[in-house]
Amino acid sequence: MNFSQSFRLAIKSLLTSKMRAILTMLGIIIGVAAVIIITSLGNGMQNYMNDQFEQMGSNLIQVNVIDDGSSRTVDTDDFYALVDKYPKYLSGVTPYLSPRVVVRHGSEEDSFERTSVYGVSETFYNGEKGTTMQGEKLQNGRFLSYIDVDREQGVCVIGSYIADTAFNGNAMGKVITLSGDPYTVIGVFEEKAESAKGGGDDVIYIPYTRAQRLGAGGGYSMYLLTATSRDTASAAKGLVERRLQKTFPDAGNYFVMTSAEMMDAMDSMVDLLMTILTLIAALSLLVGGIGIMNIMLVSVTERTREIGIRKSLGAKQRNIRWQFIIEAGTTSAIGGVIGIGLGILCANILTFVLGAIVGTGSADFHAIPTASGIAVAFGVSVAIGVLFGYLPANKAAKLNPIDALRYE
Amino acid sequence: MEHLIEFKDVYKIYQMGDTAVHALDGVDLTIDPGEFVAIVGQSGSGKSTAMNIIGCLDVPTSGQYLLGGVDVSTMDDDQQAEIRNKMLGFIFQQYNLIPKLNVQENVELPLLYAGLSAEERRAKAVHALERVGLADKRKNLPSQLSGGQQQRVSIARALAGDPSVILADEPTGALDSRTGREVLSFLQQLNREGNTVVLITHDNAIAVKAQRIVRLQDGRVIYDGDAHDPAAVVQPHAEDDGEVAGQ
Numbered sequence: 001m002n003f004s005q006s007f008r009l010a011i012k013s014l015l016t017s018k019m020r021a022i023l024t025m026l027g028i029i030i031g032v033a034a035v036i037i038i039t040s041l042g043n044g045m046q047n048y049m050n051d052q053f054e055q056m057g058s059n060l061i062q063v064n065v066i067d068d069g070s071s072r073t074v075d076t077d078d079f080y081a082l083v084d085k086y087p088k089y090l091s092g093v094t095p096y097l098s099p100r101v102v103v104r105h106g107s108e109e110d111s112f113e114r115t116s117v118y119g120v121s122e123t124f125y126n127g128e129k130g131t132t133m134q135g136e137k138l139q140n141g142r143f144l145s146y147i148d149v150d151r152e153q154g155v156c157v158i159g160s161y162i163a164d165t166a167f168n169g170n171a172m173g174k175v176i177t178l179s180g181d182p183y184t185v186i187g188v189f190e191e192k193a194e195s196a197k198g199g200g201d202d203v204i205y206i207p208y209t210r211a212q213r214l215g216a217g218g219g220y221s222m223y224l225l226t227a228t229s230r231d232t233a234s235a236a237k238g239l240v241e242r243r244l245q246k247t248f249p250d251a252g253n254y255f256v257m258t259s260a261e262m263m264d265a266m267d268s269m270v271d272l273l274m275t276i277l278t279l280i281a282a283l284s285l286l287v288g289g290i291g292i293m294n295i296m297l298v299s300v301t302e303r304t305r306e307i308g309i310r311k312s313l314g315a316k317q318r319n320i321r322w323q324f325i326i327e328a329g330t331t332s333a334i335g336g337v338i339g340i341g342l343g344i345l346c347a348n349i350l351t352f353v354l355g356a357i358v359g360t361g362s363a364d365f366h367a368i369p370t371a372s373g374i375a376v377a378f379g380v381s382v383a384i385g386v387l388f389g390y391l392p393a394n395k396a397a398k399l400n401p402i403d404a405l406r407y408e
Numbered sequence: 409m410e411h412l413i414e415f416k417d418v419y420k421i422y423q424m425g426d427t428a429v430h431a432l433d434g435v436d437l438t439i440d441p442g443e444f445v446a447i448v449g450q451s452g453s454g455k456s457t458a459m460n461i462i463g464c465l466d467v468p469t470s471g472q473y474l475l476g477g478v479d480v481s482t483m484d485d486d487q488q489a490e491i492r493n494k495m496l497g498f499i500f501q502q503y504n505l506i507p508k509l510n511v512q513e514n515v516e517l518p519l520l521y522a523g524l525s526a527e528e529r530r531a532k533a534v535h536a537l538e539r540v541g542l543a544d545k546r547k548n549l550p551s552q553l554s555g556g557q558q559q560r561v562s563i564a565r566a567l568a569g570d571p572s573v574i575l576a577d578e579p580t581g582a583l584d585s586r587t588g589r590e591v592l593s594f595l596q597q598l599n600r601e602g603n604t605v606v607l608i609t610h611d612n613a614i615a616v617k618a619q620r621i622v623r624l625q626d627g628r629v630i631y632d633g634d635a636h637d638p639a640a641v642v643q644p645h646a647e648d649d650g651e652v653a654g655q
Binding site: 305 | 463489506508513569
């Protein structure tokens with residue numbers, strides 16, 4: 001009935017003791033801000049990873065074969081045979097080795113400390129589509145050929161970061177040194193990710209036969225296969241697994257995953273992580289609620305006389321109860337709004353900071369607060385105020401008017 | 409004529425440890441509409457208990473209290489609150505204004521609990537403040553007013569809801585004598601205008617401003633009659649035995 005007056009009274013009493021009001025709200029502010037920050041980060045992380053997977057292509061199948069030292073093994077030719085046998089499902093395969101190499105151009109080394117070097121076969125590049133399996137397009141020259149791979153030629157195809165940094169954009173025919181061996185640049189990719197250091201343009205492809213000599217491996221070999229489309233990817237994965245089962249009785253010796261599956265697995269992992277973190281953050285909301293209850297109990301005691309006056313003038317129990325519940329709800333709602341503001345601010349700062357750190361250029365990181373997250377945070381903070389305000393409000397409502405009027 | 413206030417053999421007994429203290433010990437009392445009655449007594453005489461019962465802040469241990477012909481002795485908390493709101497206007501010694509509310513909001517309080525609309529509340533509050541001559545101060549906070557002005561605001565608050573009874577508990581107790589006289593003459597004026605006024609005091613000099621005096625001692629009525637009768641201000645063995653903290 002007297003909602004607006006109770007609301008105005010609540011605001012007034014918050015304004016008359018600002019320090020106390022802020023301290024009371026602090027728990028709610030921190031709790032709400034934490035929930036907003038965490039949900040924003042989770043949201044941003046998912047978007048970031050999805051972007052990266054999208055760039056890699058959604059019909060990729062990645063195969064890791066662990067080298068257990070036994071004679072049982074599959075090699076590149078086995079995969080070629082598999083692709084030839086099932087053209088409806090599989091469209092290509094390449095070894096995908098990551099040798100540990102030191103990249104140098106002249107005396108320059110520091111600029112290339114984060115360069116990725118991969119050993120692949122000529123099938124990594126699809127001439128018909130004009131892109132590699134991971135979506136890179138040639139700007140100049142050509143990709144590796146069968147001859148290059150077969151004869152272990154010292155040639156390479158480079159990303160735009162290398163072309164710009166090492167050769168000022170004029171890279172064709174120039175030489176770059178990988179672990180002491182010279183490699184001639186035969187092709188340059190188009191820029192795909194702002195030519196950032198350590199990003200998708202900071203990359204060198206060499207024949208996998210050379211990469212093997214550079215000491216690739218680490219006990220396993222990796223292959224990339226392409227399914228004919230995203231829809232055939234899981235059937236294609238089944239075919240690859242069947243082939244591997246024939247060679248390896250132990251399923252622990254190999255690992256096959258499609259990029260779509262990886263995306264889903266990562267998403268659900270992030271979801272789980274975010275749920276746990278949000279629950280932990282929600283605990284501080286609980287603590288905030290207890291803080292509000294505490295201060296409301298103090299407030300009821302301090303205002304015993306006021307309660308007595310109101311009752312003598314005809315306030316019923318529910319009038320008094322509502323007055324204090326509205327006051328508690330208003331306190332926590334204002335705390336909630338401040339917390340939302342703080343959370344959004346922090347999310348933006350984190351976008352800026354983390355974006356600079358993890359932003360490989362190939363995908364931007366944005367911690368985006370979700371509308372539903374904000375709505376839930378606000379709703380929960382009001383609910384906590386009302387819930388934890390109820391006990392003190394009820395105490396106030398039940399006060400005996402005579403005792404309350406005499407209270408000094 | 410129907411009595412406005414009627415006590416029928418009212419007892420109020422407090423249990424203090426092992427002893428039962430009879431704050432009211434079989435009181436019979438009637439007050440009619442339009443009267444100006446002072447209930448007088450020393451500390452511990454039971455006058456505060458009587459005021460609490462008249463004001464529907466408390467209920468008798470036994471006996472009946474009829475207000476406007478309705479038995480309020482058996483009502484619950486919220487029903488009593490409604491009776492207080494509709495029939496009673498309180499004036500307290502300490503004014504009991506709410507410091508955070510301005511003068512008009514204070515006067516509007518009983519009207520708010522009566523469920524009146526904002527416009528009705530405003531109109532009635534302004535009218536009541538005009539009657540006590542403080543309409544121009546209605547946006548001030550109580551702390552910005554003198555003691556006498558604050559007491560007039562509390563009178564306006566008591567008047568705002570057109571109550572059947574104005575119940576004044578030591579209304580001059582916190583005021584200097586000149587301001588106290590003003591407040592008393594205002595109560596007399598209200599009575600002349602037809603309001604029923606019940607004044608609770610320990611001070612004979614104040615009690616004689618009423619038409620009728622009811623003197624309590626040890627929970628019993630020892631005098632009930634004309635305020636101008638010399639017997640009204642006689643104080644038989646006036647010692648305060650301190651049995652009940654009656655104030």
